[in-house]
Amino acid sequence: AQKITQTQPGMFVQEKEAVTLDCTYDTSDPSYGLFWYKQPSSGEMIFLIYQGSYDQQNATEGRYSLNFQKARKSANLVISASQLGDSAMYFCAAVPNYGGSQGNLIFGKGTKLSVKP
Protein backbone atom coordinates (compact mmCIF):
# COMPACT_ATOMS: atom_id res chain seq x y z
CA ALA A 1 0.00 0.00 0.00
CA GLN A 2 1.16 3.50 -0.70
CA LYS A 3 1.51 6.22 1.88
CA ILE A 4 2.02 9.93 1.37
CA THR A 5 3.48 12.14 4.09
CA GLN A 6 3.25 15.89 4.09
CA THR A 7 4.98 17.07 7.24
CA GLN A 8 4.05 20.75 7.06
CA PRO A 9 0.43 21.33 8.15
CA GLY A 10 0.80 25.06 7.49
CA MET A 11 3.33 27.40 5.96
CA PHE A 12 3.75 31.12 5.42
CA VAL A 13 5.64 32.75 2.58
CA GLN A 14 6.19 36.35 1.62
CA GLU A 15 4.74 37.45 -1.70
CA LYS A 16 7.22 37.13 -4.59
CA GLU A 17 9.42 34.66 -2.68
CA ALA A 18 9.85 30.98 -3.53
CA VAL A 19 8.47 28.24 -1.30
CA THR A 20 8.97 24.49 -1.10
CA LEU A 21 6.22 22.17 0.06
CA ASP A 22 7.48 18.80 1.24
CA CYS A 23 6.15 15.41 0.22
CA THR A 24 7.56 11.96 0.83
CA TYR A 25 6.00 8.77 -0.41
CA ASP A 26 6.27 5.15 0.48
CA THR A 27 5.58 2.64 -2.26
CA SER A 28 6.82 -0.74 -3.39
CA ASP A 29 5.39 -0.32 -6.88
CA PRO A 30 8.09 -0.22 -9.56
CA SER A 31 6.20 2.27 -11.69
CA TYR A 32 4.16 5.11 -10.29
CA GLY A 33 3.09 8.67 -10.80
CA LEU A 34 3.24 11.64 -8.48
CA PHE A 35 0.81 14.55 -8.50
CA TRP A 36 0.27 17.88 -6.81
CA TYR A 37 -3.16 19.46 -6.49
CA LYS A 38 -4.22 22.85 -5.21
CA GLN A 39 -7.45 23.43 -3.31
CA PRO A 40 -8.37 27.09 -2.80
CA SER A 41 -10.91 28.13 -0.20
CA SER A 42 -13.66 27.77 -2.82
CA GLY A 43 -13.12 24.01 -2.58
CA GLU A 44 -12.34 22.79 -6.09
CA MET A 45 -9.38 20.52 -6.76
CA ILE A 46 -6.96 21.97 -9.30
CA PHE A 47 -4.28 19.81 -10.93
CA LEU A 48 -0.86 21.45 -10.86
CA ILE A 49 1.86 19.06 -11.94
CA TYR A 50 2.69 15.41 -12.64
CA GLN A 51 5.93 13.40 -12.41
CA GLY A 52 6.37 9.85 -13.64
CA SER A 53 8.71 7.60 -11.70
CA TYR A 54 10.80 6.91 -14.80
CA ASP A 55 10.97 10.52 -15.95
CA GLN A 56 14.58 11.68 -16.00
CA GLN A 57 13.83 15.36 -15.75
CA ASN A 58 11.98 17.15 -12.97
CA ALA A 59 8.54 18.26 -14.11
CA THR A 60 7.83 21.96 -14.52
CA GLU A 61 4.61 23.85 -15.23
CA GLY A 62 5.01 27.59 -15.26
CA ARG A 63 5.86 28.71 -11.71
CA TYR A 64 5.51 25.16 -10.39
CA SER A 65 8.28 22.59 -10.40
CA LEU A 66 8.50 19.19 -8.81
CA ASN A 67 11.80 18.37 -7.14
CA PHE A 68 11.86 14.59 -7.63
CA GLN A 69 14.46 12.64 -5.66
CA LYS A 70 13.67 9.00 -6.33
CA ALA A 71 16.23 7.48 -3.97
CA ARG A 72 14.89 9.58 -1.11
CA LYS A 73 11.26 9.00 -2.19
CA SER A 74 10.73 12.71 -2.17
CA ALA A 75 8.49 14.78 -4.47
CA ASN A 76 8.61 18.35 -3.19
CA LEU A 77 6.65 21.11 -4.90
CA VAL A 78 8.48 24.36 -5.52
CA ILE A 79 6.46 27.49 -6.22
CA SER A 80 8.54 30.36 -7.51
CA ALA A 81 7.57 34.01 -7.10
CA SER A 82 4.60 33.38 -4.81
CA GLN A 83 1.41 35.29 -5.45
CA LEU A 84 -1.49 36.08 -3.13
CA GLY A 85 -3.62 33.72 -5.21
CA ASP A 86 -1.34 30.84 -4.26
CA SER A 87 -2.85 30.83 -0.76
CA ALA A 88 -4.57 27.44 -0.61
CA MET A 89 -4.30 23.83 0.54
CA TYR A 90 -1.83 21.76 -1.44
CA PHE A 91 -2.08 18.00 -1.72
CA CYS A 92 0.55 15.55 -2.85
CA ALA A 93 -0.64 12.23 -4.29
CA ALA A 94 0.81 9.03 -5.72
CA VAL A 95 -0.68 6.37 -8.00
CA PRO A 96 0.63 2.97 -9.07
CA ASN A 97 0.72 2.52 -12.81
CA TYR A 98 0.04 -1.21 -12.72
CA GLY A 99 -1.60 -3.84 -10.57
CA GLY A 100 -4.83 -4.07 -8.63
CA SER A 101 -4.68 -0.50 -7.34
CA GLN A 102 -3.88 0.97 -10.73
CA GLY A 103 -5.53 4.34 -11.03
CA ASN A 104 -6.08 4.93 -7.32
CA LEU A 105 -4.49 8.20 -6.25
CA ILE A 106 -3.52 8.16 -2.59
CA PHE A 107 -3.36 11.63 -1.07
CA GLY A 108 -1.39 13.17 1.75
CA LYS A 109 -3.11 15.23 4.42
CA GLY A 110 -2.15 18.48 2.79
CA THR A 111 -0.25 21.68 3.54
CA LYS A 112 -2.01 24.99 3.99
CA LEU A 113 0.02 27.73 2.34
CA SER A 114 -0.58 31.35 3.23
CA VAL A 115 1.06 34.07 1.14
CA LYS A 116 1.68 37.35 2.97
CA PRO A 117 1.63 40.69 1.10
Added chain:
Amino acid sequence: NAGVTQTPKFQVLKTGQSMTLQCAQDMNHEYMSWYRQDPGMGLRLIHYSVGAGITDQGEVPNGYNVSRSTTEDFPLRLLSAAPSQTSVYFCASRVLAGGGELFFGEGSRLTVL
Protein backbone atom coordinates in the same frame (compact mmCIF):
# COMPACT_ATOMS: atom_id res chain seq x y z
CA ASN B 1 -17.02 20.64 -22.06
CA ALA B 2 -18.65 19.60 -18.77
CA GLY B 3 -15.91 17.27 -17.41
CA VAL B 4 -17.07 15.65 -14.14
CA THR B 5 -20.49 16.69 -12.88
CA GLN B 6 -21.73 15.73 -9.44
CA THR B 7 -25.02 16.53 -7.77
CA PRO B 8 -26.26 17.74 -5.41
CA LYS B 9 -23.73 20.32 -4.20
CA PHE B 10 -25.29 20.51 -0.75
CA GLN B 11 -27.48 18.07 1.17
CA VAL B 12 -28.71 17.78 4.73
CA LEU B 13 -29.93 14.39 5.90
CA LYS B 14 -31.28 12.98 9.11
CA THR B 15 -29.68 9.91 10.62
CA GLY B 16 -31.01 6.79 8.96
CA GLN B 17 -32.11 8.43 5.72
CA SER B 18 -30.79 7.25 2.40
CA MET B 19 -29.58 9.24 -0.56
CA THR B 20 -27.58 8.99 -3.77
CA LEU B 21 -24.83 11.30 -4.90
CA GLN B 22 -24.81 11.41 -8.67
CA CYS B 23 -21.65 11.59 -10.76
CA ALA B 24 -21.27 11.76 -14.53
CA GLN B 25 -18.28 12.33 -16.77
CA ASP B 26 -18.23 13.05 -20.48
CA MET B 27 -14.56 12.29 -21.20
CA ASN B 28 -14.95 8.53 -21.81
CA HIS B 29 -12.66 7.75 -18.88
CA GLU B 30 -12.41 4.14 -17.80
CA TYR B 31 -11.58 4.99 -14.22
CA MET B 32 -13.95 6.69 -11.79
CA SER B 33 -13.76 7.08 -8.04
CA TRP B 34 -15.32 8.65 -4.98
CA TYR B 35 -13.35 10.36 -2.22
CA ARG B 36 -14.38 11.93 1.03
CA GLN B 37 -12.56 14.89 2.52
CA ASP B 38 -12.56 15.58 6.24
CA PRO B 39 -10.55 18.29 8.04
CA GLY B 40 -6.97 17.22 8.63
CA MET B 41 -7.47 13.90 6.85
CA GLY B 42 -6.82 14.74 3.23
CA LEU B 43 -8.84 12.84 0.63
CA ARG B 44 -9.66 9.22 1.33
CA LEU B 45 -10.79 6.79 -1.32
CA ILE B 46 -14.23 5.27 -0.78
CA HIS B 47 -14.90 3.18 -3.91
CA TYR B 48 -13.56 3.05 -7.42
CA SER B 49 -14.30 1.53 -10.80
CA VAL B 50 -12.05 0.68 -13.73
CA GLY B 51 -14.88 0.18 -16.18
CA ALA B 52 -18.57 -0.47 -16.61
CA GLY B 53 -19.66 -3.39 -14.44
CA ILE B 54 -16.49 -3.32 -12.31
CA THR B 55 -16.30 -1.74 -8.87
CA ASP B 56 -14.07 -2.21 -5.87
CA GLN B 57 -13.55 -0.89 -2.36
CA GLY B 58 -11.11 1.79 -1.40
CA GLU B 59 -9.80 2.78 2.00
CA VAL B 60 -13.13 3.74 3.67
CA PRO B 61 -15.98 1.81 1.97
CA ASN B 62 -18.21 1.05 4.95
CA GLY B 63 -21.67 2.58 4.71
CA TYR B 64 -21.43 3.27 0.99
CA ASN B 65 -22.49 1.39 -2.14
CA VAL B 66 -21.64 2.07 -5.77
CA SER B 67 -22.52 0.72 -9.17
CA ARG B 68 -21.20 1.36 -12.67
CA SER B 69 -23.73 0.43 -15.31
CA THR B 70 -22.32 2.80 -17.94
CA THR B 71 -18.93 4.37 -18.63
CA GLU B 72 -20.36 7.80 -17.88
CA ASP B 73 -22.12 7.35 -14.53
CA PHE B 74 -20.88 6.33 -11.10
CA PRO B 75 -23.43 7.03 -8.33
CA LEU B 76 -22.60 6.75 -4.63
CA ARG B 77 -25.35 5.50 -2.34
CA LEU B 78 -25.69 6.01 1.38
CA LEU B 79 -28.22 3.43 2.53
CA SER B 80 -28.59 4.60 6.14
CA ALA B 81 -26.82 7.87 6.79
CA ALA B 82 -24.83 8.37 9.99
CA PRO B 83 -23.36 11.57 11.47
CA SER B 84 -19.88 10.12 10.78
CA GLN B 85 -20.67 10.45 7.08
CA THR B 86 -20.83 14.22 7.34
CA SER B 87 -18.14 15.23 4.88
CA VAL B 88 -17.32 16.72 1.50
CA TYR B 89 -17.50 14.14 -1.26
CA PHE B 90 -15.62 14.31 -4.53
CA CYS B 91 -16.20 12.25 -7.63
CA ALA B 92 -13.23 11.95 -9.99
CA SER B 93 -12.24 10.28 -13.23
CA ARG B 94 -9.14 9.67 -15.30
CA VAL B 95 -7.64 7.70 -18.10
CA LEU B 96 -5.99 4.59 -16.64
CA ALA B 97 -2.90 4.47 -18.80
CA GLY B 98 -0.34 7.15 -19.52
CA GLY B 99 -0.19 9.10 -16.28
CA GLY B 100 -3.27 11.21 -16.85
CA GLU B 101 -4.45 13.61 -14.20
CA LEU B 102 -7.43 12.87 -12.02
CA PHE B 103 -10.30 15.17 -12.96
CA PHE B 104 -12.53 16.16 -10.05
CA GLY B 105 -16.11 17.23 -9.75
CA GLU B 106 -16.88 20.35 -7.74
CA GLY B 107 -17.66 18.43 -4.57
CA SER B 108 -20.80 17.72 -2.57
CA ARG B 109 -21.13 18.86 1.02
CA LEU B 110 -23.21 16.41 3.03
CA THR B 111 -24.39 17.01 6.58
CA VAL B 112 -26.02 14.22 8.57
CA LEU B 113 -27.90 15.36 11.65
